[in-house]
Amino acid sequence: MCNDYRLEVEIASIMEDFEGLEINIDVPEGTPNVAARADINITDTAPIVRGIEGRRGGGELINRRWSWPGQGGKPVYNFRAEGREFTSNRVLILTDGFYEFTDPQPGEKRKTKWLFTLKDHDWFCIAGIWRAHPEIGEAFTMLTLEPGEDIAPFHRRQIVPLPRELWTDWLDASVPAGEVLRTLPKGSLIPAQVYPPQSALF
Template sequence: MCGRFTQYEPRSHYIEVISPDKEFASGIDDIPLDRYNVAPGTRVLLLNQREDKIFLDPVNWGYQPGWAKESKRPPMINARVETVATSRMFRPLFEHGRALVMADGWYEWKKDPSDTKIKQPYFIYHKSHTPLFFAAISRFHPEAEDAPDDDGFVIITAASDEGLLDIHDRRPLVLDRDQALEWLDGDTLPERALEIAEKESIPPSAFDWHPVTKKVGSIRNNGPELIEPINDPLV
């Protein structure tokens, strides 16, 4: 799964990497975002395309349509790639609300096989330290003065393999530049978007990771010390 990630570079850092040919309609600056512990339930800058322009909008991380709220189901923060295009909850978002989450890396907690109460957080990032673009799906109203309660987004996850499986059995779906732009494009058919998600994401072999402080477990903590490697991991 993906339950915490970082988004600490300036907007310009991510945009320069994805460098869309289409017009970018939102403001771009060189002020660091400084978010080292992005948690569900908070508003996150989301890349999305409307007509031929790329936008950055703050959207709540978590999605709970009205019928799910009535049945007391908690907000979802992730959607599995295996069912994202067919499930009752996510199919409309997949067809009409594809988006990207800019990130530098994400956190996963590795469990001690002999005692699952013991968990060690790890920070996972691209081996080349390039920005990451998580495939996401969303429903939101950018022009509304008051956002509806069911506005939000989820990050798509896939099964882990190779060495990354040792940390966690799920991972966020990370797209490279070309696939990310095609994913955003409203002219991309859902069938093609599913093909990108299922077959063309960046493989686990492209990532590296190291253990970090358990302080990342509290959303009150935020700072570069959270991503620094530690020498005495619990697991």
């Protein structure tokens, strides 16, 4: 499951894309000042778009913490989606790539790190939810499913990158989750080995 992702695309470019898709984005806390980040880790603060109850075709761009404390204080950074409807508190998590880790290669001590990017666009959204926590305030987590064909060779679960045509539906909590949450077709996600360094796999 994903415990590290990336966002190097400028927020201004992301806002232009939302406008082109006719998704109206409010910035109630001001436009987040987000520097390019090769690694966004658990408990870091990062930009998300949160759905607005009773409103379709838009959301609000805010910065929130990734993960809330679960039982025993263990961070809830991924959340199983199967069998759940998510009738409130939906978010789009902005990213241009996410990482998965596999066993170390021969002669290496560290796990092999893979970056997954989307074939057809330079950035995308991951399906998530948010929750208010009494100690840390509002925080978000990524939803997961059984892996699709692109992720199955690397991990037994995967987060949910959403096609652009489903972003509005995910922000609208009246749309059943089962109509939105699915894995992408084979070949949609491109893996590249980050560590040990190696050229991208195509």
